[in-house]
Amino acid sequence: MGFLDRLMGRVGPASDASGRVAKERLKVVLEYDRARLTPAQLELIRDEIIAVISRHVDIANADVEVKLEQGGRLVAEIPLGRSGGGGGVTGGGGR
Amino acid sequence: MDEQSQRAQVFTITSGKGGVGKTTTTANIGVALARRGRTVAVIDADIGLRNLDVVMGLENRVVYNLMHVVRGVVDAERALIRDKRVPGLLMLAADQHSDKDDVSQEEMVQVCEDLRTHVDYILVDSPAGIEQGFRNALAPADRVILVTTPEVSAVRDADRIVGLVEAAGKPAPVLILNRIKPDLVARGDMMTTADVLDILRVDILGVVPEDAGIVAATNRGEPVALDASSRAGRAFHNIAARIEGETVPLMALDEAEAKGFLRSLSNLFRAGPDGG
Numbered sequence: 001m002g003f004l005d006r007l008m009g010r011v012g013p014a015s016d017a018s019g020r021v022a023k024e025r026l027k028v029v030l031e032y033d034r035a036r037l038t039p040a041q042l043e044l045i046r047d048e049i050i051a052v053i054s055r056h057v058d059i060a061n062a063d064v065e066v067k068l069e070q071g072g073r074l075v076a077e078i079p080l081g082r083s084g085g086g087g088g089v090t091g092g093g094g095r
Numbered sequence: 096m097d098e099q100s101q102r103a104q105v106f107t108i109t110s111g112k113g114g115v116g117k118t119t120t121t122a123n124i125g126v127a128l129a130r131r132g133r134t135v136a137v138i139d140a141d142i143g144l145r146n147l148d149v150v151m152g153l154e155n156r157v158v159y160n161l162m163h164v165v166r167g168v169v170d171a172e173r174a175l176i177r178d179k180r181v182p183g184l185l186m187l188a189a190d191q192h193s194d195k196d197d198v199s200q201e202e203m204v205q206v207c208e209d210l211r212t213h214v215d216y217i218l219v220d221s222p223a224g225i226e227q228g229f230r231n232a233l234a235p236a237d238r239v240i241l242v243t244t245p246e247v248s249a250v251r252d253a254d255r256i257v258g259l260v261e262a263a264g265k266p267a268p269v270l271i272l273n274r275i276k277p278d279l280v281a282r283g284d285m286m287t288t289a290d291v292l293d294i295l296r297v298d299i300l301g302v303v304p305e306d307a308g309i310v311a312a313t314n315r316g317e318p319v320a321l322d323a324s325s326r327a328g329r330a331f332h333n334i335a336a337r338i339e340g341e342t343v344p345l346m347a348l349d350e351a352e353a354k355g356f357l358r359s360l361s362n363l364f365r366a367g368p369d370g371g
Contacts, residue, residue, distance in 0.1 A: 017283025022247050023290045029247070030254050030294065 031068045042066050049076055058082070102211040103136070106218050106338070107236035109268075111252030113223030115244045116273040119313060120303070121220040122150045123328075124240075126320040127335035129184035133215040136175055138206070139189035140232040141222035142198060148188045152316020153178060162190035164209075165202045171209040180321065185214065195227045200234035207235035216338075225259055233263055240300060241268035245275060245286040254295055269300040271334065276305045288345070301334035302345050303327055 032038065046066040053059055058081035065077040108121045118141075125137040139147035142161065148154040159174035164187070175185035187206075190197075207217050221232030233239065239260050243253040253270075260268050272288050279285035288302055306327035312319040320331040326346075333343045 019245075019280070019283045019286045019290065022245075022286050023294065026247050026250055026286075026294055029251055033251065033254065034258070 027070065031070060031072070035068055035072055035074075037068060042068065045074075046076075049078070053078060101215070103214045103217050104237045105207050105211075105235045106216065106238045106240055107140075107221055107232050108218060108240045108242060109221035109229060109232060109256055110223065110242040110249070111225060111256045112243070112249045115242050115249050116303075117223070117242050118146045118150050118220050119309060119318070120240070120242050120271055120273065120331075121218050122147060122318040123320040123331040124334055124338070125151075125184055125186075125216075125218050126178075126181055126318045127331045128216055128218075128338065129178075129181045130320070130323070130332070131335055131339065132183065133339075134183045134185070134213070135216045135218060136185045136187060136210050136214045137218045138187045138220065140203065140219050140228065142189045142193050142195050142228060143191065144222065145189035145191045147186060147220050148176075149316060150313055151178065151186060151318060153186055153188075154316070157188040160188040160190040161206065162193045162197065164206050165198055171206050172213050175210075180317075195222065195231065198231050200231050203231045204235045225255060229259075230263075233260065233265065236265055239265055239268035240271060241295075241297065242271045242273055243291065243295075244273050245280075245288075245291055250286070250291055250294060257295060257297060268297055270295060270297045271301045271303060272299065273303045274305045275302055299345065300337055301330055303330040303334075304346065 046064060049066060050059065050061050050064050054061065060079040060081050063077075063079045067075055067077075069075050106124075108117050108124070110117045118139075121137055125135045128135045137147060137151075138161065139145055140161070141147070145160075148157055153176050156176050158176070159169045161174075163169050164171045164174045171187070175187055178184040178186065203219075207219070210217055217235075219232045219235065222228035239256075241253055241256055241260075243249045257268060260266075270292070272291055275288065276285055280287055288299065292299055304326050306319065306325060308322075308325045309319045309327050312322070312325075319325055319328045322328045323332050330346050333346060336343045
């Protein structure tokens with residue numbers, strides 16, 4: 001939205017202004033609300049993904065990340081373990 | 096709108112979170128629509144916690160309330176209290192001594208049905224929350240007006256209402272952003288109207304600036320819209336005009352904002368009485 005951009009441009013550099021902080025916090029909270037997910041559930045999903053994937057391939061368990069992105073995208077970042085060559089397997093899915 | 100020939104539209108005013116100004120908003124839209132020559136029934140659906148009567152300064156004139164109508168003690172039309180200051184403005188009080196569960200959705204729909212042929216508009220002031228009282232207030236709604244303030248908690252609750260209204264098969268709510276403090280917005284310490292719209296993704300019906308006059312007016316039981324020269328009063332008159340299909344620019348809380356709003360406003364009532 002052009003208007004938004006202009007407004008952002010005007011408010012501009014103060015990315016720590018509390019109004020901006022409020023908006024960013026709201027966005028995150030609402031992603032979880034709308035998806036009916038809690039951070040705790042995400043943690044559980046993460047653990048189960050690790051269990052399933054590691055049956056087939058060596059992964060770096062500690063670095064596995066499952067997060068809810070804007071627009072209702074659940075994204076899992078699964079770095080392979082050392083023997084796998086250091087690349088990453090990324091899986092994404094809709095709401 | 097022609098006198099008795101048409102059926103009134105029911106607007107339910109709701110917010111999720113309490114304390115954001117639902118009742119004040121209901122009273123003032125009622126005053127503003129009546130000042131435009133319409134007949135308006137405002138109904139306090141907050142059973143057990145009656146407030147609309149004191150906000151409007153009509154507390155001493157309540158004889159019958161919503162529960163009397165629901166129980167068939169009196170006809171809905173006869174239970175309405177006429178506001179002598181504003182011809183055409185009528186109020187149905189809530190019952191202080193009943194419970195929200197004492198009324199069903201069907202009964203609320205019926206009360207509004209009974210009134211539809213007597214007035215031009217019916218405004219239902221919903222209780223806070225998302226429980227039975229909210230569902231009762233939502234049931235008769237043709238349109239939903241969502242009131243929020245530019246705060247994280249209020250907007251989060253408002254988002255929940257947007258979802259519940261949709262789930263109930265009602266048209267998407269239109270938003271009134273209440274208690275905007277232009278000085279805070281200007282220095283970046285309050286979310287802008289654009290921020291809130293970006294998050295909630297609903298159309299805007301109006302913005303109401305924070306106005307100390309509202310507190311003083313409410314203390315006296317005189318809705319601020321009785322004084323169309325006050326800033327907040329003007330905001331409510333603009334809202335009433337938009338409800339009636341006029342294109343009125345959003346109050347210029349700041350020039351850059353006002354320009355952008357014109358665009359979103361032009362889409363607002365495009366779809367007509369049933370549309371978003």
